[in-house]
Amino acid sequence: MATAVHPAAALPATAAPSPPRPPPGRADLGHVPQLHAALIKSGELTASPKSFHSLLEAAADGASPAQLAYAVRLFRLGPRPPLSAPCYNVLMRAFLRAGHLEDALLLFVEMLDEASIWPDQHTVACALKSCSRMCSLDAGRGVQAYAVKRGLMVDRFVLSSLIHMYTSCGDVTAARVLFDAVDDKGVVIWNTIMAGYLKNGDWKEVVEMFKGMLEVGAPFDEVTLVSVATACARAGDSKLANWIGGYVEEKGMLRNWNLVTTLVDMYAKCGKLGEARRLFDRMQSRDVVAWSAMISGYTQADQCQEALALFSEMQVSEVEPNDVTMVSVLSACAVLGALETGKWVHSYIRKKHLPLTVALGTALVDFYAKCGCIDSAVEAFESMPVKNSWTWTALIKGMASNGRGREALELFSSMREASIEPTYVTFIGVLMACSHNCLVEEGCQHFDSMTQDYGIQPRIEHYGCVVDLLGRAGLIDEAYQFIRAMPIEPNTVIWRALLSSCALQKNVEVGEEALKQIISLDPSHSGDYILLSNIYASVGRWKDAAMIRREMKDRGIQKTPGCSLIELDGVVFEFFAEDSNHSQLREIYDKVEEMIDKIKMAGYVPNTADARLDVDECEKEVSVSHHSEKLAIAFGLMKLRPGTTIRLSKNLRVCTDCHSATKLISKVYNREIVVRDRNRFHHFKDGSCSCNDYW
Incomplete structure (x- = not known):
């Protein structure tokens, strides 16, 4: 009857942040200058390349800009034996860790100009990593040319880095050519190509590749399973999801929290919320990713009250939500019309200074629009630093469904002036605006412009909007003829739009034909019978109305309760x-x-x-x-x-x-x-x- 969704009341007082800890594995660099001085004094620094390399490695291992600067000065100015490829590699890795990608690549170019130093496979791998992060395909190809010339393409580390570079730059085809050319593929190379497909959204390719791995007995590890489970979640492959879940439990891999979190997300997105919640409840330590995955699963399965209840539990657990969490929570609030809860979420976003990403901003716009607060939706829209076509579409649809059709059409014009390309969903909103405001001629023009001006082929939803547009305007015969002339087979959505219009216009004859067509496609939907029954009742044909109700009863069809x-x-x-x-x-x-x-x-x-x-x-x-x-x-x-x-x-x-x-x-x-x-x-x-x- 009632579900408590009090996330605000459950929010604990904000805890004081813990002091930052040094990265694991980093040495205490306070001793490096003393060590440097001792090596100079003993003469080891110039006499022993190994001693210089160790000192450089210790200096470059720091995380602060000052420590990196010390390593660079040591590399450039310090007394040392002739530099070698390992020394360059040390500094390149330090630049990569610090995010100085161009500096790392310039060191590789500098080595090419040195007659006495040859970049090795580790140098090439570092250079390719720099190209990957910069998404510099041309530079990556140049590094590949050097690797081919030096005969380094047989090294798995180089191959893996090269495949990663191509996928990072969006050229998955080139990455696949390299992958297929490798005879003896190790698990690292498999993981690299699968991660590349994953990054580029080729979920089905990852799933099919893993199935091929199983057939040939190729090795895989927990990293592989994370990629495949993620792809399963996006592709909705329930069968493979079950296999992965069973394998992980059988092999005792549930101690890997990253893998378990991915499994929770996989089960949730495949509609197996019971399995997802079972794993989630067994997790000894849940981070924000795990909570977000479970909340998102409930939201996507339209179990929105459960999503908000779990969000309340998250607050009690003192795990702070992030922007991904809030997208799911706002979506749940939008479905339920839970305005006060959603407004609290918006307040929390501002209070915690969460980044207003395109996804989060769009969720806010959609939430306010679906709660009937169009002015607030407009404010959220205008506050977004970056908007995409989905953001514009959310507001256009919101205005259309809230009876502000003219404003929706004006917003569509502004969208085009901003050079934002509309999607097929945008036109659903535009046609809804025309339908709800009886703008028949304008609606038909927009329908025609989809193909003529934007190259978007109308889908069944667009045809349904036009049928609704004509029918609401009382043009029942025109709507019926439009359906008959459709280039695609009309489905129940189309005929129901016509039946609804017949109910508004009290058109018995066409209403009877619409129900006949619906029953041939889906005979078990109670609302269709109720509509025709109401049409009969509206014109005083009570016996016919009662006959329809009896037919429902005879067919065992239960009326959906309001x-x-x-x-x-x-x-x-x-x-x-x-x-x-x-x-x-x-x-x-x-x-x-x-x-x-x-x-x-x-x-x-x-x-x-x-x-x-x-x-x-x-x-x-x-x-x-x-x-x-x-x-x-x-x-x-x-x-x-x-x-x-x-x-x-x-x-x-x-x-x-x-x-x-x-x-x-x-x-x-x-x-x-x-x-x-x-x-x-x-x-x-x-x-x-x-x-x-x-x-």
Whole structure:
């Protein structure tokens, strides 16, 4: 009935940060100058190349700029025997550790100019690593040319570095050519090419490559399994995911927290939340990646209340969320319409100065839009330092579904002026804006421009939007002919869009044909039968309406119950039509009765066509008064302060009776009421709705 989602209340006081620790394995460099002086005094520095190399290595092993500068001065100015390739390698590795990539590469070029020093395989590997991090493909090819000339291509370390360089620079094809040319592939080379495919988003290639490894008995290790498990998660390969999970447990690899975290993410993204949670609960130490993977799994599986509950546990555990965590939490809040929880998350993001990445900023825009707070969505949009097409699309769709179609179309124009290319999803938002605002001609122009101007082939969703556009405008015959002329086979989404329009326009004949087509594709969806039944009832054909309901019963099809969610003080409450499971049930129904009596005085007449048909006439009025949104609104009136906006979301389309009643409730009680139904938002205020009674 109600789920507590109080992340703010669970947040502990911020702990003082621990003092930074020196990197593991680093020597205490305070002794290096003394050692340097001792070697000079003894004469070892100039007499022994090994002593100089050891001193240089000790100096270069530090992490601070001052220590690196000392190593460079020693390399350039200190008394020493002739420099060798190992000395250059020491300094190149130090530059790489410090992020001085060009300096590392310049040392390699300097060696080429030295007649007496030949770069070895370690030098080449360092140079290639520098090219990889700089994404410098041309420089990498130059290093490869040297490796070929010197006969170093037989070295596995060089080959692995070269494959990594090509994949880092996006040339996976060249990396694969090199990989295929290696006869005796070790586990490092396998891991390198698989990591390259992973980085470039070729999930299926990683999965297929690993299956090939199993067939030929190629060696693999825990690093391999991390890559493959990650690819399984993205590709959704449940069968291989099960094999990997079983293998890891059988071989006792669960002590590797990085691998276990990856498995949690893999199971969650493959829809195996039970397995993911089992592993997650067994982890003795969970970092932010593990928590984020589990929360993301719940969110992606539409188990959003569980996601927020787990987020609350994360706060208690004193693991600080990062931007990835917050994307999933905001997505869960968006689905539930949990505005207060999401606003707390936004406040936390600002307080902790989390980077407003494109993904996080877009999640904020989407969250506010899906909670009906378009002005806040616009503010979040404008605060983002970088936006991509998905960010623009989120706001365009948000404006369209909130009844601000003209603004959505203006935003689309601004998007094009900003040279941001629209995606196929962008056009869904654009067509929705036209549909919800009865802009038939403009909508058809945008549909045509997809192919003509942007080269985007319309998908089934776009055709559905056009059918909805025509049908809502009363052009039922045109919508039907449009479906018949479609170049792709219409699916249930298309026919349902037509059936919904027939319900709005009370068109029995086309509605019957639409249901016939739907039943041939998906005979078990209750909403389709209900729509045709409502069409019959709206024109007074009660026997036909009852016949449809009997057909549903004979087929064993259960009506999807209406369900409305409302959030109060961080707690999400769930109401069903004619609910009988609430601790304050009597008070809620008393409030509903009071509410109905008041709006009747303002002119409300119950639309019993939206009532259950299995009750007599005198009970139909009571039936419509107990729809889930009326119960949720009554609860909001009871609990929220006077003047506070009531916000709720519903799993079905708002019926005609509830729409009429809510308009009057907003006027009588002087409340703004925001209802998100299956298709769009309705902003009720002063007796009017943002949809202009067009939904």
